[in-house]
Amino acid sequence: MTAANQDTAPTKGPWPARPEPLDDVAELARVDAVIAAGPYEATWESLSGYTVPDWFRDAKFGVFLHWGAYTVPAFGNEWYPRHMYVEGTAEYDHHRRTYGPQTEFGYKDFLADFTAERWDPADWADLFHRAGAQFVVPVAEHHDGFAMYETARSRWKTTAIGPHRDVVGELGAAVRDRWMVLGVSSHRAEHWFFMNGGARTPSDVTDPEFVDFYGPAQREETSPNEAWMIDWFLRTVELIDRYRPQVLWFDWWIERPVFKPWLRKLAAYYYNEAARWGREVVIQYKWDAFAPGTAVLDLERGAMDTVHPTVWQNDTSVARTSWSWVPDQQYKTLPELIAELVDVVAKNGVLLLNIGPKSDGTIADEERELLTGIGDWLRVNGQAIYGSVPWAIPAEGPTVQAAGSFIDATERVFGAEDIRFTSQQRYGNERLYATLLAWPEDGVARIRAWGSGSGQLARPIRSVDLLGHDGEVTWTQTEDALEVRLPADRPSAVGAVIRLTPEPAEAGTRLPFDHEL
Template sequence: MGADDAELARVREVATAGPYQPTWESLQRYTAPRWYADAKFGIFVHWGVYSVPAFGNEWYARNMYLQGTPEFEHHRSTYGPHTEFGYKDFVDRFEAPQFDPTAWAATFRRAGAQFVVPVAEHHDGFAMYDTARSSWNALARGPERDVVGDLGAAVRSSGMVLGVSSHRAEHWWFMNGGTEFDSDVRDPAYADFYGPAMREETAPNEQFLEDWLLRTVELVDRYRPQVVWFDWWIERPAFEPYLKLFAAYYYNSAARWGREVVINYKWQAFAEGSAVYDVERGALHGIHPRVWQNDTSVGRTSWSWVPDQRYKSVPELVGELLDVVAKNGVLLLNVGPKADGTLAAEEVALLEGLGDWLARHGEAVYGTRPWTIPGEGPTQLAAGSFVDADAREYTGADVRFTVRDDPGGTHLYATVLGPAPDVLRIRSWGAASGLLGEFENLQLPASPEQVVSRRTVEAVEVDLPSGLRGVPGVVVRVTLREREVPRRPDGLH
């Protein structure tokens, strides 16, 4: 029996000797952990070899080999023929001399993040961690650092939870453009990096699938992440038995560690309820019955750093966070560090701005659950994936609701997503709405001034102090009387 066969046998043993079995029926007994449902906000980190060319986006490794693309022409004019300078040659330029995981973790903590998910391996096949399964990894080449391990230690020292993402599945076909003309992808000397480079229409073979499984298991065993995020291509039918095997292995391993963990998936790769559903750059229309996640980024142009990035604004990020949380979701917000290991000043400013808002208003976010409805207002958001290409301009009538239990009672929050008007009217709290009964102690948590408010048939009206007028992200809090406490969609009280 070879080493891989022995390891596969061990994986199957763990996957069948615990609370879970590698079947959808068994895995659907999974429940997302309370820590994750309470966390609401994590940081995603796209950093890798693609950060060196910093052109187009994080798919540079693929696009530079696709003839006719801007990346192909840019690469040839900037670096020379693909036979002389290929993607592999960026690895030696990826030295990252200013990578400071402690500084990164401090910035993420300052932003208010509760967990951090670095990309362990992107589609390009370069591992950002210490792996025995490939010499093309950040400890052996480039930075000569175990990026995931070093960042993970800093994240945990800062009181946050470590996760990892794996985009390895897409590597089956990611570099196949380089097989269609004379390039270094055709060179057998680099097949261990560029391969398999197969056509996307073909199903991955058993060798690739077993390697995918063992790489993912290695990540779990080495770093014990409490989140494992997968990109979309695992939804191919060939992955299904390996996904079930991995999920049972991971959940059973976590039970042995005494930890609760999360798997994020897109589309229909996992059976409903067996893991946490993730929507890329997306939104939902209403409240989801189970906790879910929106993974998005501070920028619209690329997940990795590029000099021409189009950035969102702090109010837009606050609005995106509240829209997700009000619908029973968690926001995973991406940043893309520069190749030298520094965080771009624009991205730090956005994180600090969001962190400042959360420092004042975090009680309306952390540990909350959805109310009876997610919100109100004239701005209609498209639902689904990839719906954040254009800026969202919220009005002072766009409001999102959250509710939380505290020792002092159950508090209901209304957060104004746009610039707050002089008189805030919350129509869903009006006497005629039928949504809210009696309440008390209406307050503005961020303002020391006495609040003037009244309830009419149509709305609760709040006269905002002058310092809050025109300010986005204003929060109103009321305390619910015991008989008015709503039932949570996920059963948590």
């Protein structure tokens, strides 16, 4: 069936006029002046003085958003714009069957139907706040080249086509109104090659009228030229200046050597501007794009095998195969998502969890339920997560946790013997937390690391509690384990969190946060 035969045919054009040329030389000179004013210089040595802000280290949980025109076809995943031009893919065949030849109906023709007619940024922000998120990172521009924000550098943007709204700006205002932190992600680097399938087969990608949208559409083996790098750099500077995000997330392709000098310059500009704003900010990168200690390492759909010496981030999704919404989405379970959160935090990390809204601006019920489920769990057990630091060991239990990126393709089921440890350190005292990733069938939590023979506890036990349970629990410390008899009523839907308070380091030391947590 072609688009013309559908009950509701996608809307084509008319297209906005191209923007007036900008004075890139003057803008680069302005950026250089900001860098020269300090405190950071555009060198790895200077940038190594960067310190990850406490707000991010303590936040532990943020929401990521993949929302764009690729949710109009809603087929496959967010790489539909690329795959629809690559012969032999399911997207290519689906597109021709559904919309007609790529010469007659291209990706650009979806943009006008990305109308977001039911989008309510306040509702989104309420949901994210309800989920316990401390920061929110919408995709400002994905690989497709469609800007979800107002920009002077492109006519292909949501303020001019589709919803005619500044998605980043409106969502950012709602997020900040609820005292969460706004971040943005930029996937612009990948646009250098992303649409090149359309340059190899007949399509609208080679139409000169749309070269500013689809281009450069170069081969992925090539490196961007200087003109394109300047445009990439100044687009990112514009995002920083216009929205003042406190998180700047980059996808993988900035690891190419040609980006290195630009990344140093960008970090120096961003960190210097943030110092002028009086805000603390975070850059997130993958692989080796930045020098260690100059930004925050991000693992995609990943995990560490032990405690990482510096704070890091896992960006993953509520779904397994698509970051954007598709009708046949394969969702993770709530226990699996809680396990991901706790495992990341126990190893000195932060979880950035993605959802994918529909093209009309609504969020699928399944995704809402997962987010509210996380929020319910955090309301009971949040003191084991927010503001916590790693304990002597991060984990125990028989289930092997794979390490690296892209490890969540299949469901991981954990048992009550699979435990993650965190701690709170205040006023010279501490609280220790053991999160059981499942409720024990016999109602007894057994924590081997807290047994008297483990050598892990530095001081005797003062008290043991179950978070979310008002009454006392019965516990016994043996050489092999701390055994805690749990009540019949479960405080939360997933697992259990046992809190251990050691005796104070010094006799008579006040424990002022007994009732603060």
